[in-house]
Amino acid sequence: MSTNTVVTLNRTIPSGAPTLQDFKVASGSAPSKGELKTGEILVRTLYLSCDPYMRGRLSGRTDSYVASFEAGKPIDGLGVGVVEASASSDFKEGDMVTGPTFKWATRFITSAAGLTKIPSSSGVPPAYFLGVLGMPSFTAYVGTITLCKPKAGETILVSAASGAVGQIVVQLAKARGLRVVGAAGSDEKVQHIKDLGADAAFNYKTVKSLDSAIKEAAPKGIDIYFDNVGGEFLDVALKNMKPNGRIAECGMISQYNATAESAYHIQNLAYVVMKKLTIYGFIVSDYYSTPAYSEFINEVSGMLKENKIKYKMDEISGLENGPQALLDLFEGKNFGKRIVKVSEPSHRL
Amino acid sequence: MSTNTVVTLNRTIPSGAPTLQDFKVASGSAPSKGELKTGEILVRTLYLSCDPYMRGRLSGRTDSYVASFEAGKPIDGLGVGVVEASASSDFKEGDMVTGPTFKWATRFITSAAGLTKIPSSSGVPPAYFLGVLGMPSFTAYVGTITLCKPKAGETILVSAASGAVGQIVVQLAKARGLRVVGAAGSDEKVQHIKDLGADAAFNYKTVKSLDSAIKEAAPKGIDIYFDNVGGEFLDVALKNMKPNGRIAECGMISQYNATAESAYHIQNLAYVVMKKLTIYGFIVSDYYSTPAYSEFINEVSGMLKENKIKYKMDEISGLENGPQALLDLFEGKNFGKRIVKVSEPSHRL
Known part of the structure; x- marks a missing residue:
């Protein structure tokens, strides 16, 4: 024994x-x-x-x-x-x-x-x-690829872009030929996002205006927003979406500790109608038993073999x-x- | 000539x-x-x-x-x-x-x-x-059937359920075996919704609490919400959605004349993550060139021939x-x- x-x-x-x-x-x-x-x-x-x-x-x-x-x-x-x-x-x-x-x-x-x-x-x-093939990466894959179906040339915005999920969103989107805009809460993280290949990145804590920062990084608007934070960032993102835009709703960490008084109230949801947006709430555990899981393993394994993903x-x-x-x-x-x-x-x- | x-x-x-x-x-x-x-x-x-x-x-x-x-x-x-x-x-x-x-x-x-x-x-x-085969009916079809993919036994909530779009949502959903809950702004309209076959209907202007009215009409929660009004009704609906629920975002008429001061701010959007909801904003004109249009014509023509739809x-x-x-x-x-x-x-x- x-x-x-x-x-x-x-x-x-x-x-x-x-x-x-x-x-x-x-x-x-x-x-x-x-x-x-x-x-x-x-x-x-x-x-x-x-x-x-x-x-x-x-x-x-x-x-x-x-x-x-x-x-x-x-x-x-x-x-x-x-x-x-x-x-x-x-x-x-x-x-x-x-x-x-x-x-x-x-x-x-x-x-x-x-x-x-x-x-x-x-x-x-x-x-x-x-x-790199674990749960946070699969979360990034489901939100970005399976749900939002990105097309080369589109622009994706990612919040918490240096996190376990966000950094894979950045690299998956970049590999598919998207313009990638990342946001994070420190200058070191912003540098990391750029090192991963993002076309633009900003520190959401130090920009004067979130709206201007997004408009400057994505002058033509946002096709896909991968949301990890919710709250004000989501509200401003809604305003900057292009027609037929998609939002992967992965998390709203800015709101999890909010009280009834401090919770942020969304003002721009009417853009969902005006711009024909789709918002996908999802939980990764629902997708392990779908074809998305082997698609993810295949795609990211391939990127690893060709040294096209950093982790x-x-x-x-x-x-x-x-x-x-x-x-x-x-x-x-x-x-x-x-x-x-x-x-x-x-x-x- | x-x-x-x-x-x-x-x-x-x-x-x-x-x-x-x-x-x-x-x-x-x-x-x-x-x-x-x-x-x-x-x-x-x-x-x-x-x-x-x-x-x-x-x-x-x-x-x-x-x-x-x-x-x-x-x-x-x-x-x-x-x-x-x-x-x-x-x-x-x-x-x-x-x-x-x-x-x-x-x-x-x-x-x-x-x-x-x-x-x-x-x-x-x-x-x-x-x-009955015109634009408002096709709008009802796209939101209810094409986007939200209803299953028999599910519960659908419809606001403005007696309107040109809403009354077709009620009948399409009923024909597919859903439990249908309609809301409208007068007792006559509520009666009309019931005459169309809705399982439950209420006057949103006279109920004491919108939340209680929805809970009473749909004790197990809402699988699909067909939104014509936005604002507070949407906010309360979000709270009453079941996991994996879908929202067809057809219109937000309650907000179209709102000023910056009077606009309703959404508090319950975090349920999109917690309940894995999908929100579909759409405009019917995008769907005339898709297979949905002939599916709609075929399905509603069939219902007409069998006297299964009132208009x-x-x-x-x-x-x-x-x-x-x-x-x-x-x-x-x-x-x-x-x-x-x-x-x-x-x-x-």
Whole structure:
């Protein structure tokens, strides 16, 4: 029986900085095929993702849309792994899978539901499925390509353009021959957006007028607006849309902490009629089971092979170093997308 | 050479009630085939439409989205006719056509652009193309069917449900097995909506709370909202949409006369993200050249033949009676959709 390393949470941390002492890294015996119930699979973990949202899950809060970790139990998150045994008709031994229900363990048993099979034809390193081929990138693909159907020569505006989603929107749109205008909240981020290939970018916090900044960057108007922020930015964007424009409504982060008093009220929605706009609200999880997912994998894999897309990874080796890797992320010590390598993909592939 | 009757405007009427003396009905010689320039057609008029918006065109105003009539010239509007001669590759002799550029004349020459060919397979009286098969009905079809793709068992909410567009939305949706909720601004209109088959209807002017009225009429929420009014009604509808709901954005009449101060500001747009809603702004003229137009003609023709759609027509005979027919409309003396019969369709069909 093989050894299994597991990362467990010792205590929840409602506030303040978590420390190494809040985690336990222990070894025991691995789960075996015989323990599988119908619909379950035994997964060997290859890579785990360290994400900012996990800080909230360490807090013990019960009022969030994502469940907190429990003291005394293994933590979990996004991961990539190989199916070692299956009691589900959806997966067979050797399949590579990804999803948000990966235990921080070398091997674990989980319900097959919620995991997605990675096409064996992808031809890119499996770690990329937590990075450039991961959920934020697919979000960018669904909003930009699947829903807004961009045409070469059109102009796209992206808010939060340096973020995990935004930077892929910029590069996907640029690759398709669009004029790309990005906005972000610091000069460093604006520079990053330009480095990714955007034709124009501005710092929305320092421009005198959002309306003038958009008009200057896109004198002919906006065909597609990829919205990550909502609020005033969306309102001004509505005013600057061209007839038949499309808006991918990915998020409204400017409004999530707003109170009834501070919430921004939209004034320009009548342009939806006057300019024949379409607004697409969407959630990426609805699209994994559609043809859009393999289209995304194919298109972005191709861009990777031809070096046409930039995405910085930051890999830490060994599950025993997982807690420190996560704590460092909360301190901003990562440079690029941080992942933990748990085992070698080549072992069974 | 055949005789041609033409209705001319004597003077523009900026305000007050127009009278018969403001029009001239005169006979002269008809235009002939030899006068056609490339791209033009010679049309014999069958029916002309009397519409409320024509009052604005009598005013001489120059700031409207639709051009005013000019003193001393024939008036024009929506009509149905037969092509008697063509110098356009889009039409041939005998084609039946409809569109908004019909001169109020027995025969006239016009650019082929802007007119639409009526499929000869429609098998319904040509006058219907100014009524149940006319532009407001096609607007209802595009928003409800083409864009929102309704499924049996879903719930649709329609504002201004007794209007030219709304009453067709109600009947199209009902025929497709949806639960239909209509809203209008008088008890008579509410009764009319129920007579058309709506499952629930309310007077939005007299309900205590719009939110409660919608919740009571649609306890499980709204899958499709067909918006004719915008403003507060749209805002409350957003709140009551179900996940994956669709909004057909046909008009925002409540906001068209709003000033900067009185304009309603939308508070609930974040539901577009949270509920994955799609909002479709559209203008019907974009859809005449798409497959939606023949789908509409086929579906509604079929409903007509099976007596599954109600639409009241009010026909006046003779172009010489056209001015009075129009004046009566402005006084509300019509009962149903008012049209003027100019010549017999059977003559050439």
